[in-house]
Amino acid sequence: MNRASRNLLCSAMLTALPAAAHGQSTAYPNKPVRLVVAFAPGGLIDSTGRMVGQALTERLGQPFVVENRTGATGTIAAELVARAAPDGHTLFVANPPANVVAPHLYARIGYDPLKDFATVVRMVHNPLLVVVHPSLPVKSISDLIALAKARPAQLNFATGGIGSTPHLTMELFKKMAGIDTMAIHYKGEGAALVEAIGGHVHFLGASISVLLPYARSGKLRGIAVTTTKRSTLAPEFPTVAESGLRGFDTNTWSGIIAPAATSRDIIQRLNSEIVQWLSQPNTRAQLVKMGLEIVADTPEQFSVFLKDEYAKWGSVVKELNLRAE
Numbered sequence: 001m002n003r004a005s006r007n008l009l010c011s012a013m014l015t016a017l018p019a020a021a022h023g024q025s026t027a028y029p030n031k032p033v034r035l036v037v038a039f040a041p042g043g044l045i046d047s048t049g050r051m052v053g054q055a056l057t058e059r060l061g062q063p064f065v066v067e068n069r070t071g072a073t074g075t076i077a078a079e080l081v082a083r084a085a086p087d088g089h090t091l092f093v094a095n096p097p098a099n100v101v102a103p104h105l106y107a108r109i110g111y112d113p114l115k116d117f118a119t120v121v122r123m124v125h126n127p128l129l130v131v132v133h134p135s136l137p138v139k140s141i142s143d144l145i146a147l148a149k150a151r152p153a154q155l156n157f158a159t160g161g162i163g164s165t166p167h168l169t170m171e172l173f174k175k176m177a178g179i180d181t182m183a184i185h186y187k188g189e190g191a192a193l194v195e196a197i198g199g200h201v202h203f204l205g206a207s208i209s210v211l212l213p214y215a216r217s218g219k220l221r222g223i224a225v226t227t228t229k230r231s232t233l234a235p236e237f238p239t240v241a242e243s244g245l246r247g248f249d250t251n252t253w254s255g256i257i258a259p260a261a262t263s264r265d266i267i268q269r270l271n272s273e274i275v276q277w278l279s280q281p282n283t284r285a286q287l288v289k290m291g292l293e294i295v296a297d298t299p300e301q302f303s304v305f306l307k308d309e310y311a312k313w314g315s316v317v318k319e320l321n322l323r324a325e
Contacts, residue, residue, distance in 0.1 A: 028266050029062040034090045036067050036081050038074030038098045044126060044207065044290065048254045049093040051286070052123065055277040056270075064091075073163060073324060074098025075109045082111035086261035088270070092117070094255045096165045100309040104317040105163050105324040114310060118262045119302035121271045122255035123278060124292040127227040128169055129208040129237065131220040133199045141224045141243035144203065148179035156182040158201040160189035163324065166205045168316050169226055169250040173205070175319070176245045196220060207252060208233060209291025226250045233291050253295070255302055267299055 033056070037049045046068065053064040069077035078098040084090035092098075094117075103113045111117075132138045138147055148155050159167035162185050174181055181202075186192040189206055196204040197219050204211070204220075208231055215222030215234075224240045225231050228249045240248040256270065277283055278296045287294060297305070 028088050028269060029060055031089060032063040032065055033088070034067050034084075035064050035093060036069055036077045036090065037093045038069060038077035038095060040070050041068055044209065044252070044292070045093055045095050045254050047290065048124060048287075048292070051283075052093075052256065052274060052277070055283075056273060059273050059277065073102040073105065075102050075106065075111075078102075078113070079110035081257070082116040082259060084259050086118075086259040086263075088258060088262055088266035090259065091120070091270075092257050094119075094122075094257045094306075096252055096309065096313070097163065099257075099306060101163050101165070101168065101313050101317065102324070103310070104314045105322055107323075114307060116260050117257040118260050118267055119299045119306060120256040120258055120267055121274050121299065122253055122295045122297050122302040122305060123274065124287055124294055125227070125251040125253040126292050127208050127225040127231045127251050128166055128205045129211045129215060129222050129231075129234070130173075130203065130205045130224045130226065130240065131196065131211050131215055131222050132203045133196060133201070134218065134221050135199055136202055136221075138203075139221070139223065140238075141240055141245070144223065145177045145179055145244070148177070148181055152180045153182065155179075155202045156184050158192035158195050158204045159183055159185050160192045160206070161185055161187065163317070163322055164189075165250065165252045166192075166207075168313055170205045171320055172250060172316055173240065173245070173248070175316075176248060207291060212291065227293075231291070232288060232293060255295075257302075271299055 035049055035053045037046050039045050050066050053066050056064040069080055074095060074097045078092060081090055081092035099113050103109055138144045157170050167183060184201055192204060195201050197214060208225060212234055214220040222237050224243050225237050226240055228239060228241055230239055275296045278294050284294060
């Protein structure tokens with residue numbers, strides 16, 4: 001091969017490289033994708049993960065397989081994803097305990113919740129409903145605050161565990177309302193609900209999808225939701241903010257994140273596919289029945305949200321001097 005031929009060959013190879021690289025990026029995914037969930041099957045986080053996994057399987061032509069990795073308030077699952085190859089084939093169903101609460105509860109975890117992940121999309125959020133036992137002379141948030149101030153340190157509320165979103169929500173409520181009430185922690189939301197229905201605790205804040213049937217049947221009395229807007233599932237309940245505590249806004253939520261060095265092309269592809277899926281009427285109807293409200297934000301918006309949530313709950317955990325059990 002003469003010199004001119006060699007030069008032509010090299011030029012052709014160099015020209016082909018960007019096209020090959022582009023072909024590799026657009027071929028994503030090229031094998032099954034692990035969708036890691038930090039909780040056991042059956043809960044809202046798991047159910048949302050399975051729904052989006054099925055949707056992405058159909059839309060992208062590769063299996064998106066849910067893998068439940070429980071334990072340590074979600075930190076085991078989060079660390080697994082943080083340390084995975086940043087090729088888009090291991091994703092995490094992000095959630096408040098693992099991403100913005102547990103890092104403040106544990107002295108040491110195996111990942112940085114803000115630096116070790118790339119945000120893809122916050123899919124949904126879920127308002128909490130504040131309920132009281134019907135025997136309590138309370139029909140509104142202002143009534144509850146007034147009663148708590150008249151009976152300092154005498155009222156109590158149930159939680160499904162230290163550091164859970166419902167627990168921290170009620171602690172934030174106490175702080176903003178200036179009241180003194182006692183938290184009683186149970187092993188799981190179900191046990192807390194049983195105690196509330198039985199009248200063994202005075203009030204409770206938990207997922208609206210869990211509490212709504214009991215509020216509407218009269219076994220519990222719903223008084224407010226914790227988001228800034230009323231719930232589309234139960235618009236009859238006012239917000240805590242409109243009931244007197246301006247700026248009060250908490251919810252549970254779920255989204256998708258990936259290892260930090262995942263390429264921008266993959267992040268954008270996933271965001272686009274998930275947002276399109278969330279915009280479908282059938283998807284919206286199904287999620288609303290579960291008590292979930294669609295967010296469908298950009299990767300940048302999700303990143304800002306995570307930083308704000310991390311700071312907010314870090315302040316509450318520090319003030320209460322909470323530690324993981």
